[in-house]
Amino acid sequence: MDNSLLITLSSQNALRRQMEVAANNMANVSTAGFKSEAILFEPVIRRPASIEERPKTVEFVRDYTIARDFRPGALQRTDNPLDFALTGDGYFTIQTTEGNAYTRDGQFQLDAQGRLITHDARFVLDNAGQVITLDLTQGEPLMARDGTISQGGNQIAQLGLVAFARPGAMDKIGDNLWRPTNEQGLPATNTQVIQGMTEGSNVVAVTELTRIMEISRAFESATRIQKQAEDLRSRAIERLARVQS
Amino acid sequence: MRSMNIAATGMLAQQLNVEVISNNIANLNTTGFKRQRAEFQDLIYQNLARPGATTSEAGTIDPTGVQVGYGVKTGSVYRVTEQGPLTRTDNRYDLAINGRGYFQIAMPDGRTAYTRAGNFSASPTGQIVTEDGYIVQPEIQIPEGALDFSISASGQVQAIISGQTAPQDLGQITLASFVNPAGLEALGDNLLVETAASGPATVGNPTGPGLGSLNQTYVEASNVNAVSEITALIVAQRAYEMNSKVINAGDEMMQTTSQIMR
Numbered sequence: 099m100d101n102s103l104l105i106t107l108s109s110q111n112a113l114r115r116q117m118e119v120a121a122n123n124m125a126n127v128s129t130a131g132f133k134s135e136a137i138l139f140e141p142v143i144r145r146p147a148s149i150e151e152r153p154k155t156v157e158f159v160r161d162y163t164i165a166r167d168f169r170p171g172a173l174q175r176t177d178n179p180l181d182f183a184l185t186g187d188g189y190f191t192i193q194t195t196e197g198n199a200y201t202r203d204g205q206f207q208l209d210a211q212g213r214l215i216t217h218d219a220r221f222v223l224d225n226a227g228q229v230i231t232l233d234l235t236q237g238e239p240l241m242a243r244d245g246t247i248s249q250g251g252n253q254i255a256q257l258g259l260v261a262f263a264r265p266g267a268m269d270k271i272g273d274n275l276w277r278p279t280n281e282q283g284l285p286a287t288n289t290q291v292i293q294g295m296t297e298g299s300n301v302v303a304v305t306e307l308t309r310i311m312e313i314s315r316a317f318e319s320a321t322r323i324q325k326q327a328e329d330l331r332s333r334a335i336e337r338l339a340r341v342q343s
Numbered sequence: 344m345r346s347m348n349i350a351a352t353g354m355l356a357q358q359l360n361v362e363v364i365s366n367n368i369a370n371l372n373t374t375g376f377k378r379q380r381a382e383f384q385d386l387i388y389q390n391l392a393r394p395g396a397t398t399s400e401a402g403t404i405d406p407t408g409v410q411v412g413y414g415v416k417t418g419s420v421y422r423v424t425e426q427g428p429l430t431r432t433d434n435r436y437d438l439a440i441n442g443r444g445y446f447q448i449a450m451p452d453g454r455t456a457y458t459r460a461g462n463f464s465a466s467p468t469g470q471i472v473t474e475d476g477y478i479v480q481p482e483i484q485i486p487e488g489a490l491d492f493s494i495s496a497s498g499q500v501q502a503i504i505s506g507q508t509a510p511q512d513l514g515q516i517t518l519a520s521f522v523n524p525a526g527l528e529a530l531g532d533n534l535l536v537e538t539a540a541s542g543p544a545t546v547g548n549p550t551g552p553g554l555g556s557l558n559q560t561y562v563e564a565s566n567v568n569a570v571s572e573i574t575a576l577i578v579a580q581r582a583y584e585m586n587s588k589v590i591n592a593g594d595e596m597m598q599t600t601s602q603i604m605r
Contacts, residue, residue: 114344117346120346121346121347121349121350121589121593122349122414125352125353125412125414125586126353127586128383128415128578128579130383132385135410137409162409163408177425207419209523209526209540210522210526211542212522217384217419218384218419234520235545235552236553269410270388271388273384273385274385303585307585310589313592321602324603328603
């Protein structure tokens with residue numbers, strides 16, 4: 099009886115965390131460049147709490163990793179010359195105080211000195227790791243598909259577009275930024291930049307809502323098993339007590 | 344139940360999104376209005392198992408780890424400074440800027456405000472003023488005997504005075520431009536003021552480097568696109584609703600847990 103309680107408890111813990119991940123996906127349904135996530139489970143085979151019982155081993159559940167969906171989000175036309183969307187698997191390079199970070203969110207702005215920044219004032223870097231400075235008196239900046247920015251016919255800079263061999267291993271650090279683990283990015287080869295568009299979140303609200311209902315019901319049935327086990331136990335105590343007397 | 348808090352951040356974000364969109368729609372017919380856009384960012388992640396952590400003595404590493412996010416926040420509300428369509432009004436005092444630049448307005452408190460709304464009129468003393476009576480800088484005085492006046496694309500104001508054959512020069516309208524016009528602070532009444540984010544104003548004659556041209560008898564309409572705003576409103580409203588369903592589901596999970604207890 100202890101086993102059924104403990105196994106369902108492990109499943110409840112896993113489901114609760116799965117719910118948190120699904121809620122985070124849903125909260126980021128309008129976040130540009132957001133990639134949806136799902137928790138993966140694995141069985142953990144352990145000896146039961148009471149070894150006289152059968153089966154000899156029991157399977158608990160554990161959430162061991164997060165799978166990220168790297169499919170592109172829907173592109174949305176904004177006609178803003180400082181909005182850039184990426185196709186392919188590249189990332190923009192962003193300067194942070196703890197080294198370079200990477201993002202798919204290309205909704206950029208200019209600061210008071212004309213430097214290209216993200217909306218929380220971090221610098222966007224070019225392929226040489228330098229800050230990009232635009233002079234709007236030279237006309238609208240034009241972005242070529244390969245990330246080359248030109249103004250008034252002169253090439254200003256080329257965006258630092260980077261791809262990773264193991265994107266799934268990247269660390270999300272918030273503010274739409276990513277940081278690779280044990281890996282150096284390589285110049286992205288199959289990535290194109292589209293000006294005047296943004297990449298939306300790739301969260302599919304319907305799928306996410308279905309998953310949330312599923313989690314909610316699975317949690318309910320795990321709880322029901324706990325209740326039945328608990329009922330069984332209290333009945334057993336009642337009956338056994340009756341035999342003793 | 345953290346999922347409820349996460350969903351609440353989603354609802355707050357969508358609420359702001361709806362507020363920004365409704366302000367855009369409300370200003371569909373506001374002269375010189377620039378639409379705004381809410382931009383979102385994911386919040387920090389809690390690392391329950393850090394990616395790259397060692398998982399065995401043999402040196403195998405966790406490929407992804409378990410990171411659980413805390414929801415969403417508003418990164419910024421960005422003003423899209425896209426050109427609005429020019430509308431003909433046949434009013435001599437109406438001016439539209441085609442291209443970059445802002446009209447400079449002397450505020451009653453001594454500050455200079457900037458606007459794209461060129462639906463000006465005349466003060467009792469003949470100066471060109473805004474709808475609120477604030478004087479457009481540099482000051483242009485239309486003399487009493489003027490039959491007509493014209494403003495050229497480069498901002499030169501000339502008047503035809505009765506009894507004179509040659510038109511009389513009245514002055515030059517200048518425009519201000521900013522490195523980052525999205526960083527200007529809106530005061531309401533179509534007025535914007537300079538901030539540290541916008542950078543200082545650079546004043547020049549219209550059609551000069553980096554400045555647009557003036558069009559007399561036109562005004563610049565709002566750059567809000569009704570169809571895309573309504574679409575965005577529907578999406579935001581549904582996203583709000585779905586986040587509320589997540590709170591419901593989280594609540595149900597807690598409810599089933601609490602029902603075990605007798």
